[in-house]
Amino acid sequence: MVDKHNDQRKYTSLGLLLMTLGALILVPGALAVSDFPPVFNQKYGTVDTRIDASSCTICHEGAPVLNDYGKALNEAGVTPGSNDTELINGLTAIEQNDSDGDGFSNIVEINARFFPGNASDHPATTPNATPTVTATPNATETPTVTATPTVTTTPAAKKIKEISINKQIINIFEDVYSYFMKLSLPKSLNNFYQNSKPGTPSSEWVGEMFIMAGAFDGMIANMQEGDMVNANVSYNVFANEYKKVSNKVPSWKGYFDVSAVKKLGKDMNKNANESVISKDIAKVGATCEKCMGERTAQVWAKYYWRDFDTVNISGEVPWPDGMAMLAVNFGGIGANAAEGNQTSTNNSFNQFKVLYANVKVACYNCHDTPRLYYVSDDVFAKIDQMGTNITANNMTNVQAIQQELGIQCYRCHVLHWPAQDMKGKMK
Numbered sequence: 001m002v003d004k005h006n007d008q009r010k011y012t013s014l015g016l017l018l019m020t021l022g023a024l025i026l027v028p029g030a031l032a033v034s035d036f037p038p039v040f041n042q043k044y045g046t047v048d049t050r051i052d053a054s055s056c057t058i059c060h061e062g063a064p065v066l067n068d069y070g071k072a073l074n075e076a077g078v079t080p081g082s083n084d085t086e087l088i089n090g091l092t093a094i095e096q097n098d099s100d101g102d103g104f105s106n107i108v109e110i111n112a113r114f115f116p117g118n119a120s121d122h123p124a125t126t127p128n129a130t131p132t133v134t135a136t137p138n139a140t141e142t143p144t145v146t147a148t149p150t151v152t153t154t155p156a157a158k159k160i161k162e163i164s165i166n167k168q169i170i171n172i173f174e175d176v177y178s179y180f181m182k183l184s185l186p187k188s189l190n191n192f193y194q195n196s197k198p199g200t201p202s203s204e205w206v207g208e209m210f211i212m213a214g215a216f217d218g219m220i221a222n223m224q225e226g227d228m229v230n231a232n233v234s235y236n237v238f239a240n241e242y243k244k245v246s247n248k249v250p251s252w253k254g255y256f257d258v259s260a261v262k263k264l265g266k267d268m269n270k271n272a273n274e275s276v277i278s279k280d281i282a283k284v285g286a287t288c289e290k291c292m293g294e295r296t297a298q299v300w301a302k303y304y305w306r307d308f309d310t311v312n313i314s315g316e317v318p319w320p321d322g323m324a325m326l327a328v329n330f331g332g333i334g335a336n337a338a339e340g341n342q343t344s345t346n347n348s349f350n351q352f353k354v355l356y357a358n359v360k361v362a363c364y365n366c367h368d369t370p371r372l373y374y375v376s377d378d379v380f381a382k383i384d385q386m387g388t389n390i391t392a393n394n395m396t397n398v399q400a401i402q403q404e405l406g407i408q409c410y411r412c413h414v415l416h417w418p419a420q421d422m423k424g425k426m427k
């Protein structure tokens with residue numbers, strides 16, 4: 001379930017990229033298809049509305065499967081090879097039709113920002129009293145509510161407003177998050193990671209941490225043994241190192257609490273009781289934990305993680321593009337199988353199989369030894385089984401196997417994606 005959802009989300013959110021790849025790489029000669037969303041949006045002013053055509057669902061149930069509106073367009077002569085003018089003519093030709101049969105013509109639905117190819121998405125059928133109008137805090141901002149000739153469009157307008165506000169907020173948070181990720185590691189930290197490469201991570205910073213942590217843990221162990229002489233020796237090593245490190249990265253000075261370390265030293269000297277010293281130690285330890293907790297994952301992503309964007313699949317296709325192609329074909333298997341179209345299922349399948357074999361080889365960009373997961377022999381046996389079922393025209397089995405295979409995509413994603421995402425945002 002989870003993985004299926006994950007893949008579908010990925011698939012639909014790819015928007016224009018998939019479209020471009022689908023058209024450019026997989027169906028040579030069908031260049032015009034990639035213009036459909038922008039042409040539609042321009043004709044109807046639908047950019048950034050809930051029916052923005054770049055999400056494809058205005059015409060597709062899930063590309064390449066057309067919905068009723070897309071089918072009508074297709075019947076009006078729009079094909080993957082159509083140019084902009086042919087598309088515009090096709091769009092105009094079906095404006096007065098009610099392609100999804102929900103009682104509203106395509107143009108009425110488009111103007112009210114509803115989907116003309118989805119019967120369950122349409123303007124309200126009964127003029128309703130819009131009871132919430134008065135409750136809306138900014139109702140006064142919309143003085144035209146009563147002037148609107150058809151009350152039925154009000155809920156739509158509201159819906160659009162809600163969606164666009166949400167979208168703006170999401171965009172702002174995304175930007176702020178990316179901004180902080182970019183700032184999260186100071187430039188001067190680079191000095192400590194000069195020789196670090198993905199695969200052979202190395203860090204002078206971690207070297208300093210080991211000196212510090214070793215002395216700190218040694219001090220605690222000595223105390224537990226009642227060996228205060230050596231505890232003091234360890235303390236001195238620790239305190240010197242702590243002070244030294246606290247000056248290394250200027251913008252990280254706030255993570256260090258040198259006075260807490262001094263207090264610990266003083267309390268040890270005057271043989272303060274155990275509970276005082278424990279509190280001192282906890283206070284110092286908390287400074288280490290805070291810095292590590294807040295910065296480690298970003299350091300790993302920046303200095304240790306190999307960027308998937310620099311890895312190619314089959315020698316020439318950049319990783320993200322390869323994944324997008326994979327997704328188009330993988331999705332195409334399911335969609336075509338659901339339509340019972342054996343030939344196109346087989347086309348998608350053949351492309352998918354070759355690509356996935358290339359993905360397997362691409363693992364070796366980063367791993368020296370074979371990894372058994374996601375691309376293992378049993379996975380490829382399942383892929384072959386899928387081929388056999390396509391040949392036998394057993395589409396129910398094909399769909400079931402497609403979903404099982406999706407789990408492998410998900411598992412590889414859940415492992416590799418988080419660090420990759422973080423790295424991307426830090427660039």
Ligand code: HEC
Nearest residue numbers: 010308309320323324326327330374409412413416417420
């Ligand atoms: C290495 C294991 C791995 C496997 C196996 C894998 N992926 Fe990916 N995939 C990734 C990583 C890592 C990214 C993120 C790439 C990036 O952001 O640079 C990714 C990205 C994607 C994307 C987004 C592309 C983009 O625009 O950035 C899609 C879609 C995708 N994968 C689909 C699939 C499908 C479908 C399958 C299975 C048939 C699959 N992947 C198998 C690792 C994997």
Ligand code: HEC
Nearest residue numbers: 015016019022027030036037040053056059063064079080
């Ligand atoms: C304005 C309507 C419209 C929009 C928007 C649209 N498509 Fe299409 N698409 C069509 C029509 C019509 C066809 C032709 C179907 C046919 O001839 O069988 C088509 C065909 C396709 C095909 C099959 C290409 C081929 O050569 O068979 C793919 C894949 C596809 N679209 C993907 C997408 C994706 C992905 C998006 C969103 C980025 C998208 N489409 C947006 C109407 C649209």
Ligand code: HEC
Nearest residue numbers: 305306307308311359360362363365366367371373374375
């Ligand atoms: C861009 C580099 C990159 C690519 C490509 C890549 N991985 Fe990884 N993978 C990593 C890193 C980094 C780790 C973290 C641990 C390590 O270094 O092994 C990791 C960890 C793993 C792990 C968990 C640790 C282990 O060794 O068991 C598995 C399993 C794995 N990858 C499988 C794969 C498979 C299968 C592929 C190809 C489909 C693949 N990886 C492609 C970078 C990559």
